[in-house]
Amino acid sequence: MKSLNLILSLLLCSQVIFSPVHANDEEHGKVLRDAASVGDNEAIRSALASHPDTEAANRFGITALMRAAESGNANTIALLLSLGADVNARTKGGCTALTFAAENGFPAVTAMLVEMGAHVHVRTRSGWDALMISSRLGLDVIVAQLLSFGADPSAVDRNGETALIGAVKKGHIKVVETLQRFSKGLDLDQAQKHGVTPLMYAVEGDHIGILQFLLEKGANPNQIDQLGSTPLHLAAQAGQVQMQKLLIEHKAKLGLQDEDGMSPLMLASAQGQVASVNLLLEKGANKTLKNTAGKTALELAEAAGHQDVLKLLTDVTH
Numbered sequence: 001m002k003s004l005n006l007i008l009s010l011l012l013c014s015q016v017i018f019s020p021v022h023a024n025d026e027e028h029g030k031v032l033r034d035a036a037s038v039g040d041n042e043a044i045r046s047a048l049a050s051h052p053d054t055e056a057a058n059r060f061g062i063t064a065l066m067r068a069a070e071s072g073n074a075n076t077i078a079l080l081l082s083l084g085a086d087v088n089a090r091t092k093g094g095c096t097a098l099t100f101a102a103e104n105g106f107p108a109v110t111a112m113l114v115e116m117g118a119h120v121h122v123r124t125r126s127g128w129d130a131l132m133i134s135s136r137l138g139l140d141v142i143v144a145q146l147l148s149f150g151a152d153p154s155a156v157d158r159n160g161e162t163a164l165i166g167a168v169k170k171g172h173i174k175v176v177e178t179l180q181r182f183s184k185g186l187d188l189d190q191a192q193k194h195g196v197t198p199l200m201y202a203v204e205g206d207h208i209g210i211l212q213f214l215l216e217k218g219a220n221p222n223q224i225d226q227l228g229s230t231p232l233h234l235a236a237q238a239g240q241v242q243m244q245k246l247l248i249e250h251k252a253k254l255g256l257q258d259e260d261g262m263s264p265l266m267l268a269s270a271q272g273q274v275a276s277v278n279l280l281l282e283k284g285a286n287k288t289l290k291n292t293a294g295k296t297a298l299e300l301a302e303a304a305g306h307q308d309v310l311k312l313l314t315d316v317t318h
Helices: 002-013 023-038 041-050 064-071 074-082 097-103 107-115 130-136 140-148 163-170 173-182 198-204 208-216 231-238 241-249 264-270 274-282 297-304 307-314
Strands: none
Touching: 023 041, 023 064, 023 074, 041 074, 064 074, 064 097, 074 107, 097 107, 097 130, 107 140, 130 140, 130 163, 130 173, 140 173, 163 173, 163 198, 173 208, 198 208, 198 231, 208 241, 231 241, 231 264, 231 274, 241 274, 264 274, 264 297, 264 307, 274 307, 297 307
């Protein structure tokens, strides 16, 4: 996890913008940052005595305070802040010391930084705040903490994705539960810019536990994306029978048609998803609906050569 978070830190926070740096300044900064990384406070005092610049950053904009936060060195953070380090200094990628502490899973350091004035709403250049990042990493304790400090669960990144969507996509059910529990009035149906909802991402990722949790907490199984698809469309097409059962139990409508006029039954039939077709027919799906091309589920199955599906669709008991 540590190495994964370091990679993410570099991707999110270290977008390179080169600028000329004097050799002596760079050497001083490196000594300071290296000392902060390992919590060597004596080396920090010595470095600052000869060159009092707490904000000396590398070419990525990473400062000693950020290195200390990344490593969870609370005493070093306290020292640097007492010596005037900027708690809200940002890297070239837009990250702060709080971002580094949160994504590396240091709750005590996260709390210290917020108490010292760190802003929880600061975004990276990708539009991610500390809550979004910790949600994607599955850090439920940090997520709960950031929410208690006022982080906004409805905030979105450049793709319109919330912390909840990030957690669902990664399959982090504890984070999903934490967001729902500690966020007053959390919108479980808040979609990203193409209308894809948390429920839809749960289906796409085959995260059945998350799907069940969201449905039990009131997520809408009939909300559509920009293409007119519902979670049931996605589950039927992919042959995810258990997910279909959950959706139907929570009042998913069988006859909704997307922008091409395709119903869940049509999609399942066209893809040869026998078990899905059987379930939908048992639950009362309409076999006579036509898509925008005038084709029924039976005609779609016939065109694709799905004989087992054809047998189900022509069975008079359905």
